[in-house]
Amino acid sequence: MSVLIFSIHWQVMVVLLPLAGAIACFLWPRRxxxxxxxxxxGTTLSVAGLSWLVVVEGAQRYTVGGWGAPLGIDLYxxxxxxxxxxxxxxxxxxxxxxxxxxxxxxxxRAFWPLWLFLWGALNxxxxxxxxxxxxxxxxxxxxAAVTLVALAKGAQPLSSAMRYLLVTLLGSLLFLLGVALLxxxxxxxxxxxxxxxxxxxxxxxxxxxxxVVGLLLKTALFPLHFWLPQAHASAPAPVSAxxxxxxxxxxxxxxxxxxxxxxxxxxxxxxxxxGLLGAAALLxxxxxxxxxxxxxxxxxxxxxxxxxxxxxxFPLANIIGWTGALYMLLSHAIAKAAMFMxxxxxxxFGGHDSIADLDRIVQRLPLTVTTFALAGVSIMGLPxxxxxxxxxxxxxxxxxxxxxxxxxVLVLGGLLSAVWIFKVVGYAFTPSPVPHEVRAVPASMExxxxxxxxxxxxxxxxxxxxxxxMMVGLPFGEGGGS
Amino acid sequence: MTLLxxxxxxxxxxxxxxxxxxxxGSPDLFRAIVLFIAFGxxxxxxxxxxxxxxVALAEAAIGAGLTGALLLAALARLGPPSETASxxxxxxxxxxxxxxxxxxxxxxxxxxxxxxxxxxxAVMSLPSAAPGLSxxxxxxxxxxxxxxxxxxxxxxxxxxxxxxxxxVLLLALxxxxxxxxxxxxxxxxxxxxxxxxxxxxxxxxxxLLVAGYLLWVGGRAPGGAFQAGSVLGAAGVLLVLAGxxxxxxxxxxxxxxxxxxxxxxxxxxxxxxxLVGGDFLTYPHASAGGLILLIEAAxxxxxxxxxxxxxxxxRPDSRADQ
Amino acid sequence: xxxxxxxxxxxxxxxxLGLYAVIVHPHLLRKILAVNVMGxxVFLLLVALAKRSDSVDxxxxxxxxxxxxxxxxxxxxxxxLMLRVKGETGRVKLPETPQE
Numbered sequence: 001m002s003v004l005i006f007s008i009h010w011q012v013m014v015v016l017l018p019l020a021g022a023i024a025c026f027l028w029p030r031r032x033x034x035x036x037x038x039x040x041x042g043t044t045l046s047v048a049g050l051s052w053l054v055v056v057e058g059a060q061r062y063t064v065g066g067w068g069a070p071l072g073i074d075l076y077x078x079x080x081x082x083x084x085x086x087x088x089x090x091x092x093x094x095x096x097x098x099x100x101x102x103x104x105x106x107x108x109r110a111f112w113p114l115w116l117f118l119w120g121a122l123n124x125x126x127x128x129x130x131x132x133x134x135x136x137x138x139x140x141x142x143x144a145a146v147t148l149v150a151l152a153k154g155a156q157p158l159s160s161a162m163r164y165l166l167v168t169l170l171g172s173l174l175f176l177l178g179v180a181l182l183x184x185x186x187x188x189x190x191x192x193x194x195x196x197x198x199x200x201x202x203x204x205x206x207x208x209x210x211x212v213v214g215l216l217l218k219t220a221l222f223p224l225h226f227w228l229p230q231a232h233a234s235a236p237a238p239v240s241a242x243x244x245x246x247x248x249x250x251x252x253x254x255x256x257x258x259x260x261x262x263x264x265x266x267x268x269x270x271x272x273x274x275g276l277l278g279a280a281a282l283l284x285x286x287x288x289x290x291x292x293x294x295x296x297x298x299x300x301x302x303x304x305x306x307x308x309x310x311x312x313x314f315p316l317a318n319i320i321g322w323t324g325a326l327y328m329l330l331s332h333a334i335a336k337a338a339m340f341m342x343x344x345x346x347x348x349f350g351g352h353d354s355i356a357d358l359d360r361i362v363q364r365l366p367l368t369v370t371t372f373a374l375a376g377v378s379i380m381g382l383p384x385x386x387x388x389x390x391x392x393x394x395x396x397x398x399x400x401x402x403x404x405x406x407x408x409v410l411v412l413g414g415l416l417s418a419v420w421i422f423k424v425v426g427y428a429f430t431p432s433p434v435p436h437e438v439r440a441v442p443a444s445m446e447x448x449x450x451x452x453x454x455x456x457x458x459x460x461x462x463x464x465x466x467x468x469x470m471m472v473g474l475p476f477g478e479g480g481g482s
Numbered sequence: 483m484t485l486l487x488x489x490x491x492x493x494x495x496x497x498x499x500x501x502x503x504x505x506x507g508s509p510d511l512f513r514a515i516v517l518f519i520a521f522g523x524x525x526x527x528x529x530x531x532x533x534x535x536x537v538a539l540a541e542a543a544i545g546a547g548l549t550g551a552l553l554l555a556a557l558a559r560l561g562p563p564s565e566t567a568s569x570x571x572x573x574x575x576x577x578x579x580x581x582x583x584x585x586x587x588x589x590x591x592x593x594x595x596x597x598x599x600x601x602x603x604a605v606m607s608l609p610s611a612a613p614g615l616s617x618x619x620x621x622x623x624x625x626x627x628x629x630x631x632x633x634x635x636x637x638x639x640x641x642x643x644x645x646x647x648x649x650v651l652l653l654a655l656x657x658x659x660x661x662x663x664x665x666x667x668x669x670x671x672x673x674x675x676x677x678x679x680x681x682x683x684x685x686x687x688x689x690l691l692v693a694g695y696l697l698w699v700g701g702r703a704p705g706g707a708f709q710a711g712s713v714l715g716a717a718g719v720l721l722v723l724a725g726x727x728x729x730x731x732x733x734x735x736x737x738x739x740x741x742x743x744x745x746x747x748x749x750x751x752x753x754x755x756x757l758v759g760g761d762f763l764t765y766p767h768a769s770a771g772g773l774i775l776l777i778e779a780a781x782x783x784x785x786x787x788x789x790x791x792x793x794x795x796x797r798p799d800s801r802a803d804q
Numbered sequence: 805x806x807x808x809x810x811x812x813x814x815x816x817x818x819x820x821l822g823l824y825a826v827i828v829h830p831h832l833l834r835k836i837l838a839v840n841v842m843g844x845x846v847f848l849l850l851v852a853l854a855k856r857s858d859s860v861d862x863x864x865x866x867x868x869x870x871x872x873x874x875x876x877x878x879x880x881x882x883x884x885l886m887l888r889v890k891g892e893t894g895r896v897k898l899p900e901t902p903q904e
Contacts, residue, residue, distance in 0.1 A: 012752075023742050063761050065641055065762070071618045136650065143657060146881065170839070177601075502818050532854075533855060534854075537872075545872055545875070553833070553836070594823060608856075612856050614863060615861055616859040616860065635866035654876075654878070654880050657881045789876070
């Protein structure tokens, strides 16, 4: 049994299974659902196999084509990338179940292959140890995400998809220019080799600057977030969920990888700058969320805010800060996916997502309201939830590195998000004077959302395992950060 | 003695910049696209000058030819140019007004000048001689199964990139088909000009021949799957323009199988060599040449079909569905 | 200055021009053209600098061929989206403010 597990090249399976699934769904669209669900299951099992391998044997380097860097391309998996793969699988399975109920036949035909392509792109991205290869996965990811946004009908989704496409292409080109400069100054595109060869020279700083700006554009860090709220809000609900949960995190993952591995050590100013932008995102996003009248817009602005937390780790630059940010990434991915799915249920049920008219859904969709509230608990960072653990870690890191003001920002952000969450839940509990026309919501849509919300809570109760996993292969170095 | 090439390079470079400036600033979109095609052809010349004949072929066929055709077709579908141009200009003025007007643009220009200077400084400060990976490629070339180093990189050393890139191409087609059926797509039964039909009839066999040649020769000389595929795609575009469409029965599963054949075969070969006992995409040295040719043949077919389908823009079987 | 450095600088010029145009011009077709020009600039830089030694480095060449194929894929998607935006809104530009 264990021989079998170690002899299968799980890294390859994790990338190829979704791609093969996408092709199969394209060839036989009538069987799309079945093929996609089988692939989702297979991919998840492969991630599980890979996890076993990594937990038992430590970080793995895999040479595609047998050449090895710098000539060939390497795949590299450590605790950090494994964690991203696992989050993707958890959210991915839930979204697959949800989407099965959400899409009617004509749009399902388009959705399944695109979604599996996106999943494959995410997995390839998390495994890649080669910055040019990362560029291709970024493009694959971007094109799939844009098309999924445009699957929603109407003028607004199309306009926001178009804007999203231009932004993501711009981000990729900035990244590629950085890759070109790094290749020509070091003769390699492998991250580990770059880490050895690069020293703090002007070319390296300019190249890294270009890459950071490109990635920030894709991650939608304030003030480069202008494209996100509309794109995430106007997409179909399962797509909103996977955009907010996974797609923006992918470019953040690359950023964190570059920062930890190849950035020259004297990057204090840049770290403070990223932290400041993160704090601004946190406050601005939450304030904007408060002003929104439509539920999905509100949740999208909350994504802008929550992305801010991730950047607080850069100025803190210690191992607790990094684990805190990653834990935030993990719990936000799961909670936000649940929240968007709940919003999709409400939209389906009442035909609108105007916050002021959310009354009466409590009696009719108790599971969905529970989902929203539980996800809200994690997003606010109340115990016991993943969000709480993450904020606790970040707070501890702020105190340890004697930068208490980041802790103030952290608490303020949590308070602001509490205000809008209670506002929404409050409306939902107001008895309605007017009867609405309603449409049934499939059970699979309600339960998959609830399962994710419960997972987000469980992350607060069982935090030791994911935290231990992050440390495999010491992605944050011995002392952590720089 | 070195004056002539110097002048030649200078003219090439500055003409390229001038073309870019013109095509981005020209108020007439048709003219802009024509200039873009000229820009692509000039790029191809520069690739030759930089000893990159493989890139030159790809640029001429894809960068200038197919992208240009795609954009011209898009412009035709956008409707009468006068209307769009006036809308464009109105919008232009509006955005200048909203964006803070002239001061905003001045800041933007200044910012871009700083960026350009910074980048220029970065390039100038690079070491003047660096072999990159040319030695590593040269040392392993004998084991790669082909003697054209670019093909060796594309299909052996960095084959995984190429595999994912085939995925990007297929994904683009999926995307275009999912979003397709534009309200004013050109009608299928438009009258076909006699000259165009004649041209298609004359050129298609020639293009097929060229594609076959490029595919065959790609192992040892400039050429390969992408160049051959794009020539095949050009033939497809020509046929589409001449009014030729796939038969309804063929436009279903058989077409889709041909579209994915390149990627599927690529993945299958990669997995097969893994089962034989190696890492993914590690060809045995003895059979590497044959495997690469096999992959390239399927890739050429798929690339050509996908490029032509991207140009067509809508699912060929969309009518059968309704 | 050697000629490949000159072409690398031309590449930077193209990149910057394209970046400026993509920000300034509201018409979507021109934004698409501008993104393509930016891409060409990066490709030119990548290949020009590969000529710094006597034996030409083929790896950037392969990267650029990959990049050209990615560029046409993105362009095809952008074109179809542009046509759909035109079909839905009647205009070939994005709404000015992304606010509600």
